[in-house]
Amino acid sequence: MKKYALIYNPVSGDAKFKTRLDEAIEYLQLSGGIVLPFRTRVKGDVRSFIHQAKEFATDGFIVSGGDGTVHEVINAMLAEAVDVPLGIIPSGTCNDFASHLSFGRELPRCLSAVTGGFWRTVDVGSVNGEYFLNVASAGLLTSVAHSVDTTLKNTLGRMAYYLKGLGELPSFRSLHVKITADGQVIEDDILLFLIMNSGMVGSFPTLAPEAKIDDGKLDLLIVNKCSISELMGLFISIFAGRHTSSSHIRHLQASDIYIESNEPVESDLDGERGPLLPLSISTVTNRLKVFRLS
Numbered sequence: 001m002k003k004y005a006l007i008y009n010p011v012s013g014d015a016k017f018k019t020r021l022d023e024a025i026e027y028l029q030l031s032g033g034i035v036l037p038f039r040t041r042v043k044g045d046v047r048s049f050i051h052q053a054k055e056f057a058t059d060g061f062i063v064s065g066g067d068g069t070v071h072e073v074i075n076a077m078l079a080e081a082v083d084v085p086l087g088i089i090p091s092g093t094c095n096d097f098a099s100h101l102s103f104g105r106e107l108p109r110c111l112s113a114v115t116g117g118f119w120r121t122v123d124v125g126s127v128n129g130e131y132f133l134n135v136a137s138a139g140l141l142t143s144v145a146h147s148v149d150t151t152l153k154n155t156l157g158r159m160a161y162y163l164k165g166l167g168e169l170p171s172f173r174s175l176h177v178k179i180t181a182d183g184q185v186i187e188d189d190i191l192l193f194l195i196m197n198s199g200m201v202g203s204f205p206t207l208a209p210e211a212k213i214d215d216g217k218l219d220l221l222i223v224n225k226c227s228i229s230e231l232m233g234l235f236i237s238i239f240a241g242r243h244t245s246s247s248h249i250r251h252l253q254a255s256d257i258y259i260e261s262n263e264p265v266e267s268d269l270d271g272e273r274g275p276l277l278p279l280s281i282s283t284v285t286n287r288l289k290v291f292r293l294s
């Protein structure tokens, strides 16, 4: 009999996964599994659960939530040296990493990846001792995910993020940063930077078309200081997939990145509040396994 632990966030996305818990447990039991469920309550509580459940869950952990919940779970799994694969049931507002892996909202499809037993290793980013699975960022629009009200997110979904982002634009200002990426130094006034694993951020699928989640590299995308009208033009080229050739964008791949600023700049990790700059970022390979569709 296969043994799994299932961690779910009852408020992620439209807060509906909890009504499908019985269906999920039935699916896993009918496939010959037994399941230990855990309902998240506050930030950080998954660590003690994973510590206790790792002896039991010898065939895998499963997480249902958004990018923030997945972020907490991978941090706890790596800290607890959990070696079994992670299954992801996307039930958050965006779930960029799961979308990159082609997991949609269809519960049986996500669970079939777990019961199918196929997995792959993926890179994670390490930043100042914490891990991120999909993106580390700072600057304009990057704090939207952790500053939107939960009720608004539950009702409006990702539209709540876009509305909040639009509200930020009139008061936007640039940041002066120095970035050292695998020895290459960039010092400039910028609007934002994204350090991506999958290249899918904010539901934009191809922000870094060359990004791969197992190449040992992170994709750094910098938006240079520009005017609001130039920024609007840039959004249009993002929708058209032409942004990487824009003069306002710098894109490079690196495995070690150091970012500093002489101002107090807050970062964002997978949609959760991250540390203040400076950030010391590196790629961690072969430590995290995720279930994949066969």
Ligand SMILES: Nc1ncnc2c1ncn2[C@@H]1O[C@H](COP(=O)(O)OP(=O)(O)OP(=O)(O)O)[C@@H](O)[C@H]1O
Pocket: 009, 010, 011, 012, 013, 014, 040, 041, 042, 043, 044, 065, 066, 067, 068, 069, 070, 091, 092, 093, 094, 095, 096, 145, 153, 270, 271, 272
């Ligand atoms: N029972 C709970 N009640 C309220 N907040 C919770 C609960 N459990 C976890 N949280 C908080 O939910 C946040 C994570 O939400 P998550 O990112 O998974 O969903 P989301 O914001 O809807 O999706 P996404 O990040 O994909 O946009 C964390 O900050 C965590 O502390």
